Amino acid sequence: MPPLIHEALLIGFKEAAKAGLVWLVFYSYLVVNDRKNFVKPFYMGLLVSFLIVFMSQFLPSDIVTKENAGNIISMSFALFLIMSGAALFHVSGTNMLSISASGYGSTLPEETQVPSLKPAAWGIIVLLFTVIFFAPDGMGSLLQLRELSYIKGRGSMSYISALIGVAVVAAVLFTVVGLYKPYKIGGFFDVPQLLLFLAMVKLFGSGAKEFAELSLLPSVQRGFMKFAHDFVHQVFLFLMVPDHPLLKATFWNFIGIFFGPDFASLVSLIILLLFPFMFLYHSLRETLPEPETRSVAEGRKIKAFILSGRRKRALPVACFIVLILIAWFSRSEETIMQMYLPKPIPVVADRGVVMIPVRDPTMNVMDGSLHKFSVSYEGRQYRLILIKKWDNTLAAALDACEMCPPEGYGLRDDHVVCIYCGTPIPVNTLGLPGGCNPIPLAFTIEGGFVKIEIHDIVKKWGFIKPLQGKESMH
Known part of the structure; x- marks a missing residue:
């Protein structure tokens, strides 16, 4: 058998690891919350994603197609990030156990209840989100495999190598799940945390530029920094009054710090982490609601249950913040010497x-x-x-x-x-x-x-x- 193509093996390994991780967390969430009826829409979404990826093999192999695939991957990440931010903002300071704490649902104050959609509507949402998550990444990976086949000149060997990578990850996943049944991790997630988790997996595992960038973080960092820089520029242009006597040269030299990379990076980081930090603050600092119960002991029991749930659901958000900070500042250590600077x-x-x-x-x-x-x-x-x-x-x-x-x-x-x-x-x-x-x-x-x-x-x-x-x- 010809030797495997290592790059293709890595592609298969990475895509299978993402899919397996998402399946494990989502399935665990459904098991903990007794909502396994949504497994079927999830699998249907995977099937639709596979069909879309299969059809993408007929797309032309050119730079425009690769650029469009990268843009779609970035937009899918942005969708999950925005929706997770909106969900975290919506539930900040409210009970996060509206779905899983069904045993106490009737005893909690009315303002802590979060209305739920009908099961059919949730099923459609699960299917759509599954397609939006998996199809763009699959298309990008297929384009990479097709390009590898052309570059290496080894026909189907790149696809075989990728399938072997998928098989290795699948074997490890099934072994771990079969031995340990780690479904308790579902207790750390609710809808906002699931959306944030999907955004995090996209961010760290969905590089749109092949092996030059194995994650979306560099692209996201560049996009946020450009947005922050241009926004600051437009604000100053809008606010500054021409020929104002106070607008001296020293002042304009001072505001130059707002156009430096450090300030743009800081603003970008604040934009990215604003809602997760708001959620953590409200979840851990907000006063617990007073349940309407017949006894003080039962009230304490319910409050302890709510507090435990808040802390558990704050953990994925805290992990997201820590990972972003570590990755962000490690990327920020890139210096100007890493750029190509030709002499005129x-x-x-x-x-x-x-x-x-x-x-x-x-x-x-x-x-x-x-x-x-x-x-x-x-x-x-x-x-x-x-x-x-x-x-x-x-x-x-x-x-x-x-x-x-x-x-x-x-x-x-x-x-x-x-x-x-x-x-x-x-x-x-x-x-x-x-x-x-x-x-x-x-x-x-x-x-x-x-x-x-x-x-x-x-x-x-x-x-x-x-x-x-x-x-x-x-």
């Missing part, structure tokens, strides 16, 4: 036009890497960048934006990164103005040369100023 290549302006060869013996601007150039004009130096986008078109821009001091950009993975503030910008958005995006330049390609008007470079470079006055924000 000198070019000249001939008759008002900068001409850069598309390809020569030393470079090819269509190779997908970041290319920097510098041009001297009337005693000043100007920097510009060229890079091929995912749709095989070229983007030309200044090596600076309108918001930050002109320290330029580096390349990390499929993002250009502002060296000053650390904001990641997807390569496919280059050429679009606004935010921390590089200022776009108009260009033409003629006779094997990229042609850019020097007056356009000079004019747009005038938009760039260090943070020493209010003009730097415009």
